[in-house]
Amino acid sequence: KTHKMASKVNGCYQTGGERGLPPAKSVCASPYNLNCDEVLRKDAEREWGPESVLRYIKENTVFTWGANTAYFNNSLHLKSGKGIYVTDIYGKRYIDFNSGAMCCSLGLDNEEIAQAVYEQIRELPYAYPCSSTTPVKAKFSALLADMMPGDLKHFFFTGGGTESNESAVRMARLFTGKKKILTRYRSYHGATAMSASLTGDPRRYPAEPTDPNVVHLMDPYCYNFDWGTTSDDELVRRNLQYIQEVIEYEGPTQIAAIMIETITGTNGVLAPPKGYLNGLRAVCDKYNILLICDEGSHFPRPCSSSGECPAFEESNLTVAHEQ
Secondary structure: OOOOHHHHHHHHOOOOOOOOOOOOOOOOOOOOOOOHHHHHHHHHHOOOOHHHHHHHHHHHOOOOOOOHHHHHHHOOOEEEEEOOEEEEOOOOEEEOOOHHHHOOOOOOOOHHHHHHHHHHHHHOOOOOOOOOOOHHHHHHHHHHHHHOOOOOOOOOOOOOHHHHHHHHHHHHHHHHOOOEEEEEOOOOOOOOHHHHHHOOOHHHHHHOOOOOOEEEEOOOOOOOOOOOOOOHHHHHHHHHHHHHHHHHHHOHHHEEEEEEEOOEOOOOOEOOOOOHHHHHHHHHHHOOOEEEEEOOOOOOOOOOOOOOOOHHHHHOOOOOOOO
16 A cells, blocks of 8 residues: 655645645544533542542553553552552552662651651742742751762752753753763663663663764673673773773763763662772863763662762762862
């Protein structure tokens, strides 16, 4: 069967003569008049047992990172959480080993957190961040400043990890006047357009073609490839030598930053070999390139009594200095 899509396109966008476009079609089958009372009535009449929950999830939601039917059939349909446990709509309890993807390490029913959220909502639930500040923002900034090493004392607040990474890239490009960003293949940096470009794992594929100024690197720990040594010192030396060669190919004057997950998260939970982070920092300094540490999966962990907090600090990595 012959398809004539090309000829239709040519007919709409010809270089001369009349350019006819098909009439716009409404997404509604009939004239749309929203009846709020009717919407509220239907909502009040719904019974939210397990069957209803599954029905509306299946009919009205879109899943992340995969086909709806497959994800729906393999998801846990959760209703509540307490401590380290989550309970599904049938009453079956599970241990949340992944801590809500590394963001609920203080427990799912932490009374202190719930009370603090309640009090803040009662006092001031929202303040437009472009033209206002709040005491709680000042308190949190001061707390972070006390926790962080060196002169890393200024914080840009965002709505999540992917927004943070996009903002970091924007800052690096503005600060350096350069465009290219180097990231690693075994990485995940977010789901928005730029962050999907930065991501190295297969979650990048549906977003392609991505930002042409993002270049991906091999990790110290590869999957079906190795650097020909079992020594951490030699592994670091060879990987950093390889990164320097990539920098030379791509042009040091074109590269704004290298972005890494300090500890690779969903691509293997891979802690860097000893000396790698400081070696990478030295490479960046050599070529006047910024180093961005994506701590999205690691920083939310509680600080231990020994003072361990963000993963980069465990290597005594220099994260900020006078420019």
